[in-house]
Amino acid sequence: MEQISRRRFVDEIVAVTRDRQATTHLYVMLREGGAIGVQWEQPGLDHLREFRVVDPDGPVCPHCLIIETVVRLAPVLPLDMLRTARARVQYERVLRAGMLPAPAFARQSASREVTWLGDCHGATGNPHTDADCAEHAAIGPAVVSDPLDVDPVATLPRALLEMTDVADVRDRLRLARDWRDTAAELARRSRWAATTWGFLRSSAVLGVPVAGVPGLVHALDPDVPADDRPFAEAYATAMRSLAGQGDLVYADRVCLVPDPVPGSQRMPSFAGAVDVAAGQPVRTLRLPSPRRPLSRLGRGILLLFEARHVMLIRHVQRDPDWESEAALHLFEFGMLEELGGPAYTSAVAAYLDALRREGELLARPQQVLDRRERRALASIFGDIDDEELHLWGSVAYRNAIMVMLGSQAAFAEHLRRQAS
Numbered sequence: 001m002e003q004i005s006r007r008r009f010v011d012e013i014v015a016v017t018r019d020r021q022a023t024t025h026l027y028v029m030l031r032e033g034g035a036i037g038v039q040w041e042q043p044g045l046d047h048l049r050e051f052r053v054v055d056p057d058g059p060v061c062p063h064c065l066i067i068e069t070v071v072r073l074a075p076v077l078p079l080d081m082l083r084t085a086r087a088r089v090q091y092e093r094v095l096r097a098g099m100l101p102a103p104a105f106a107r108q109s110a111s112r113e114v115t116w117l118g119d120c121h122g123a124t125g126n127p128h129t130d131a132d133c134a135e136h137a138a139i140g141p142a143v144v145s146d147p148l149d150v151d152p153v154a155t156l157p158r159a160l161l162e163m164t165d166v167a168d169v170r171d172r173l174r175l176a177r178d179w180r181d182t183a184a185e186l187a188r189r190s191r192w193a194a195t196t197w198g199f200l201r202s203s204a205v206l207g208v209p210v211a212g213v214p215g216l217v218h219a220l221d222p223d224v225p226a227d228d229r230p231f232a233e234a235y236a237t238a239m240r241s242l243a244g245q246g247d248l249v250y251a252d253r254v255c256l257v258p259d260p261v262p263g264s265q266r267m268p269s270f271a272g273a274v275d276v277a278a279g280q281p282v283r284t285l286r287l288p289s290p291r292r293p294l295s296r297l298g299r300g301i302l303l304l305f306e307a308r309h310v311m312l313i314r315h316v317q318r319d320p321d322w323e324s325e326a327a328l329h330l331f332e333f334g335m336l337e338e339l340g341g342p343a344y345t346s347a348v349a350a351y352l353d354a355l356r357r358e359g360e361l362l363a364r365p366q367q368v369l370d371r372r373e374r375r376a377l378a379s380i381f382g383d384i385d386d387e388e389l390h391l392w393g394s395v396a397y398r399n400a401i402m403v404m405l406g407s408q409a410a411f412a413e414h415l416r417r418q419a420s
Contacts, residue, residue, distance in 0.1 A: 001035060001050040006060050009053045010072050013038055017076050020047070026077070027121075028069055029102040034062045034129035059131035063101075067091060070103050077105060082323075083118035090120035093311065096140035096252075097198035100125045108407045117408055119327070122195035140202070147205045148177055148256075150222050159231035159276065160218050163210060168260070169220070175258035176206055179268070179287045179303055186300035192334040193304050200254075200307045207255025207284055210276060217284060219255050219275045227277060238279035248316035251280045254307075258287040266290040266387075268299075268306050272316055283310045294388050295381040297339070305332050320419070326402075326412035333399045336380075336392070343376040344396065351400035365397045366390060 004012070017026065017040065025041040031050070039048040053060045067088050074084045087103055094101040099122035106117045128137060152169040160169070180200065187197035207217040216235075227234065242248070255275065259265075265288040275282040285306050294302070308331050312324045336344045347369060354368045355361070362368065369377065377396070378389050402411040 001052055003052050003054055006053055006055050006065060009036075009051055009065065010069050013069055014072050014076055016040065016049075017073055024107045026073075026105045026116075027102055028066050029123070030062055030066060030100045030127060032100065032125040032127075034131055036062060036066065061131055061133040061136055062129060063091070063095065063127075063136040064133055066101070066103065073105075077107075077116040078112070079105065079118055080115040083115065087118055087120065090118075092136075092139055093199065094120050094122040094195055095127055095136065097122060097195070097202045098127065098140050099123060099195065099198040100127045108409070114407070114409075117327070120195065121191070122198050124194070147202070147222065147253075148173060148180065150206060150220055155226045156220070157218070157227040157229075157277065159227065159229060159234045160208060160220065162231045163218065164208060169206075169208065171260040172208060172258045173206055175260055175287060175289055176204075176256040179258065179299065180204065180256065182296050182300035183303045183307070186297065186304060186335070186339075190335050190338050192331060192338055193300075196304045196308045196311065196331075199311050200304070203252060204254045204256050204285070204307075207257040207273070207275070207282070209257055215271075215273050216276055217255050217257055217273045217282065219253060219277050219282060221253065221277075224277070231276070234276050234279075238274060238276045241279035242274065242281070248281050250314055250316065251275060251278060251282045253282065254310050255282050255284040256287055257284045258289065260289050262289050262291045264291065266292065266294050268303050270306050270309050270313075281316050283313060285310065292385065292387075295384050297381050298384070298388055298392070301332065301335055301339075304335070320416075322412040322416045323408070325415050326408045329398060329402065329411070329415075330408060332395060333402065336395060336399075340377070340380040343380050347373055347377045347393065347396040348399045348403065351397045352403055355400055355404050361401070362397070366393065368397075369393060 017023065020040045020042065022042045023040045024043065027039045029037040029039070031037055036051045036053065037048060038051065039046060053062070053065055070087045071084060073079065091101045091103060102121045102123060104119050104121050108114050108117055150173060152166045152173060156169065183197050183200055187193040206220045208220065210216040210218060255273065268288070269286045271284050271286055273282055273284045305328070309328055312328065350373055351365065351368055374389060377392055378384050381388065381392070401414060405411050405414060
């Protein structure tokens with residue numbers, strides 16, 4: 001492992017990146033103990049170097065150093081201003097989840113005019129060191145204990161007891177934990193899922209919907225003392241705190257809002273709401289209890305997809321960011337390709353061949369896969385019904401559209417047109 005000064009580290013990473021023009025992927029990876037790994041990936045060749053950065057005038061915060069390195073790399077890759085700014089937000093979000101952040105960048109095109117893609121992965125391990133600056137040392141993990149470790153027999157907030165009872169809270173907790181477990185099982189198998197699972201694991205608390213008041217939930221956070229206010233007082237306080245605010249920002253926590261009543265809905269969904277307990281907008285993931293459950297793997301993928309969606313949303317009532325929407329779909333495609341292997345990529349290839357023959361979007365994409373291809377796609381998930389098979393076929397079809405269009409930017413424009 002090379003020992004190097006802060007200035008030499010940044011200058012060397014920039015110089016090597018500029019020289020290695022065939023690089024397709026670049027990773028800057030925080031290691032436990034504060035070392036930093038940098039990997040340049042080229043076709044048929046990976047180049048990894050490990051550094052320990054030490055300055056004679058004092059310790060170097062590895063988090064500040066990695067963020068500075070990304071800023072210095074931006075004009076070299078190139079990385080546009082939006083992705084550069086987002087890199088810090090994503091880095092600190094992974095740090096808050098108690099994971100080792102690793103900014104990751106991928107080339108979209110051989111042209112120097114096309115900006116690179118940016119993301120931040122997370123790996124298991126302690127991300128903090130004695131060299132952390134005060135700002136980064138104070139970041140996460142936000143929740144040390146399990147945020148779903150709620151004892152419904154213990155004293156519940158008064159406002160919550162006015163709306164429901166212990167048995168209902170117990171049923172909702174059971175369902176929330178079961179859904180969350182599907183994401184944990186998937187994260188153990190997929191590197192794509194690790195960061196989003198860390199966010200879900202550290203940030204998701206139970207949310208109980210307020211009957212008769214759409215868009216209002218009561219968060220049950222085990223780290224917050226029981227509240228003795230009656231519901232009417234808590235509700236009035238929440239509405240006053242929101243009145244007159246302009247640009248509303250969602251709370252850091254996310255509410256899992258299970259519905260223990262069996263119904264026809266099979267898929268989780270995102271919705272914005274107001275947490276009456278905190279008087280703050282909150283992102284919610286609505287978790288159904290379907291009469292015909294999806295496969296366990298399918299549920300895990302869909303929950304992580306929606307959790308990734310939640311990670312990208314911070315402000316209430318913003319126009320869609322189609323680049324982020326496209327990145328969200330690429331996240332889903334990556335998980336399926338990793339978990340499904342040839343069974344999934346063959347389905348994507350079949351749709352791609354059909355798209356190239358037609359020269360445009362398909363009128364009947366559900367007729368593209370033959371019996372063997374449908375059986376192979378279904379085998380990824382186990383014993384699934386035709387409705388779920390159609391769902392994963394539609395994902396493979398979207399994946400083929402992205403491949404045909406050739407870039408994330410073009411796919412983002414396709415999503416925008418489809419929504420208009």
